[in-house]
Amino acid sequence: xxxxxxxxxxxxxxxxRKDLSATECMEEIAERIGRVExxxxxxxxxxxxxAMRQARAIDNLPSGERERLPLAGVPVAVKDNMATQSMPTxxxxxxxxxxxxxxxxxxxxxxxxAGAVIVGKTNMDEFAMGSSTEHSAYQLTxxxxxxxxxxxxxxxxxxxxxxxxxxxxxxxxxxxxxxRQPASYCGVTxxxxxxxxxxxYGLIAFASSLDQIGPLARNVDDASLIYEVIAGYxxxxxxxxxxxKALPKATDVxxxxxRIGVPKQYGSSGLDASVQARLAEVISRLESQGASVVEVSxxxxxxxxxxxxxxxxxxxxSNLSRFDGVRYGYRASGADLLEMYENTRAQGFGEEVKRRxxxxxxxxxxxxxxxxxxxxxxxRTLIRQDFEQAFAAVDVILTPTxxxxxxxxxxxxxxxxxxxxxDVYTVTAxxxxxxxxxxxxxxxxGLPVGMQWLGPIMGEESLLHIARGFEKLWPSxxxxxxxxxx
Amino acid sequence: xxxxxxxxxxxxRLARLRLETGDIAQVTRDLGRVLDYMTQLNAVDTxxxxxxxxxIGLAMPLREDRVxxxxxxxxxxxxxxxxxxxxxxxxxxxxxxxx
Numbered sequence: 063x064x065x066x067x068x069x070x071x072x073x074x075x076x077x078x079r080k081d082l083s084a085t086e087c088m089e090e091i092a093e094r095i096g097r098v099e100x101x102x103x104x105x106x107x108x109x110x111x112x113a114m115r116q117a118r119a120i121d122n123l124p125s126g127e128r129e130r131l132p133l134a135g136v137p138v139a140v141k142d143n144m145a146t147q148s149m150p151t152x153x154x155x156x157x158x159x160x161x162x163x164x165x166x167x168x169x170x171x172x173x174x175x176a177g178a179v180i181v182g183k184t185n186m187d188e189f190a191m192g193s194s195t196e197h198s199a200y201q202l203t204x205x206x207x208x209x210x211x212x213x214x215x216x217x218x219x220x221x222x223x224x225x226x227x228x229x230x231x232x233x234x235x236x237x238x239x240x241x242r243q244p245a246s247y248c249g250v251t252x253x254x255x256x257x258x259x260x261x262x263y264g265l266i267a268f269a270s271s272l273d274q275i276g277p278l279a280r281n282v283d284d285a286s287l288i289y290e291v292i293a294g295y296x297x298x299x300x301x302x303x304x305x306x307k308a309l310p311k312a313t314d315v316x317x318x319x320x321r322i323g324v325p326k327q328y329g330s331s332g333l334d335a336s337v338q339a340r341l342a343e344v345i346s347r348l349e350s351q352g353a354s355v356v357e358v359s360x361x362x363x364x365x366x367x368x369x370x371x372x373x374x375x376x377x378x379x380s381n382l383s384r385f386d387g388v389r390y391g392y393r394a395s396g397a398d399l400l401e402m403y404e405n406t407r408a409q410g411f412g413e414e415v416k417r418r419x420x421x422x423x424x425x426x427x428x429x430x431x432x433x434x435x436x437x438x439x440x441x442r443t444l445i446r447q448d449f450e451q452a453f454a455a456v457d458v459i460l461t462p463t464x465x466x467x468x469x470x471x472x473x474x475x476x477x478x479x480x481x482x483x484x485d486v487y488t489v490t491a492x493x494x495x496x497x498x499x500x501x502x503x504x505x506x507x508g509l510p511v512g513m514q515w516l517g518p519i520m521g522e523e524s525l526l527h528i529a530r531g532f533e534k535l536w537p538s539x540x541x542x543x544x545x546x547x548x
Numbered sequence: 549x550x551x552x553x554x555x556x557x558x559x560x561r562l563a564r565l566r567l568e569t570g571d572i573a574q575v576t577r578d579l580g581r582v583l584d585y586m587t588q589l590n591a592v593d594t595x596x597x598x599x600x601x602x603x604i605g606l607a608m609p610l611r612e613d614r615v616x617x618x619x620x621x622x623x624x625x626x627x628x629x630x631x632x633x634x635x636x637x638x639x640x641x642x643x644x645x646x647x
Contacts, residue, residue, distance in 0.1 A: 390627035404566035439599030495603025
């Protein structure tokens with residue numbers, strides 16, 4: 063097995079035992095990135111010299127210290143909306159071109175303290191607004207399974223980097239599905255923990271009441287390993303949870319004791335026939351293992367997209383007001399301060415970001431706040447209550463991650479509303495704050511299909527356990543060839 | 549609830565975003581379509597429903613107001629487009645003019 067094919071868990075245990083040096087691992091990863099990245103375009107910034115330096119530092123640690131590192135020598139990619147001192151942080155926006163953060167995000171320092179090596183920053187939709195990574199101001203990222211198709215978004219670069227075996231694991235952020243949807247399109251595992259599990263300090267805020275950082279990986283164990291390192295209370299993020307995190311049991315799942323809910327509202331319009339067929343096959347395989355699969359009702363799901371696209375842009379319009387050309391980033395000229403603000407923001411933000419700022423500003427403006435923002439927050443309560451009632455009867459809820467498979471470039475970018483509707487299965491987890499994971503369930507016509515598992519608030523332990531059990535029932539069959547195999 | 553071009557111009561001013569005259573019609577149409585989609589929320593009775601401001605329902609966390617070391621002025625100004633005398637320089641606030 064080549065080093066680039068290894069899991070994060072295997073790399074870390076070999077580096078801890080000195081069966082593999084972090085330097086040797088990083089050299090092969092650098093070579094893999096050199097061969098594959100030109101045809102994928104997953105990274106906005108690479109700093110392989112710094113990565114080599116970090117790898118050497120890990121190899122030079124006294125063995126007692128190295129043996130304590132849960133991610134010893136593991137190469138990790140980080141989405142470009144998380145602050146790093148060693149590389150620029152642009153959120154794929156022109157307004158932050160060249161910005162180098164004066165501090166590291168908490169997730170970045172936690173990864174580094176655990177022995178991980180940050181190799182680069184991944185492409186994304188500008189400010190995480192989009193479902194295809196086409197809204198990046200810098201470049202397209204290609205789906206490694208079919209390079210004429212999008213990798214999904216907004217964490218498209220992270221998903222593509224993991225699927226193309228350039229890194230075993232990456233960080234993404236998920237505001238309405240931005241980890242799970244690209245994970246599904248690229249055939250990898252993507253995990254959004256409970257709101258507040260992972261510190262948002264140093265994450266460029268999109269919608270603060272919905273944003274959550276999580277891992278993308280090639281299996282559930284690697285996703286759990288990264289989760290274990292990045293989760294936990296952080297005094298720098300007042301909304302981070304003080305509750306102890308629980309990790310999945312190492313035991314096999316006894317499916318006869320698992321109650322799985324399938325929402326009856328999710329099988330409706332817009333669901334691709336091949337995705338629907340795969341869901342049916344997944345259900346019958348679970349049932350054949352003795353799991354009880356029952357229908358659950360989430361009646362307010364049909365309002366989720368409308369509520370989400372009011373709450374998220376409203377919060378974004380407030381969060382993005384800090385990009386005004388004064389303290390960092392791009393500044394346009396202007397006769398006076400007001401004109402400078404207006405020109406800077408008009409020239410620095412892309413079309414989708416401007417669309418959402420206007421929508422959010424309108425939803426919060428005098429005379430419309432009650433009708434839009436407050437109404438959406440009330441719908442959010444009903445969506446939360448739907449889940450609370452459902453989880454009284456089932457352990458986990460199963461849905462497709464997306465209603466369709468990876469689409470072609472340009473197919474949806476002309477119609478904002480059409481793009482929004484593809485988030486229909488993922489936004490509810492953010493509105494309710496619950497944990498959710500997308501796991502691959504094979505290919506259909508050569509393209510990956512993803513299944514989404516939703517658990518109750520702080521139910522990560524059981525959710526990850528079940529997701530790992532499913533991975534054993536439905537193992538992935540290899541990775542895209544990409545013509546780079548030596 | 550469709551929007552007028554005047555409303556879009558008003559919202560753009562609130563958001564400090566200059567819209568090119570040629571773009572206003574398109575932006576108005578796009579936003580109008582999205583807001584049309586939102587009107588379905590009116591079908592839901594939320595008369596006695598509390599809004600969700602925070603999903604976990606934590607109490608507002610408080611901390612001691614203690615002076616601690618923070619970023620140096622040099623680090624804070626590192627990315628500034630116009631650092632001047634240890635401060636952020638900006639164009640004139642009133643009466644036009646660039647300095």
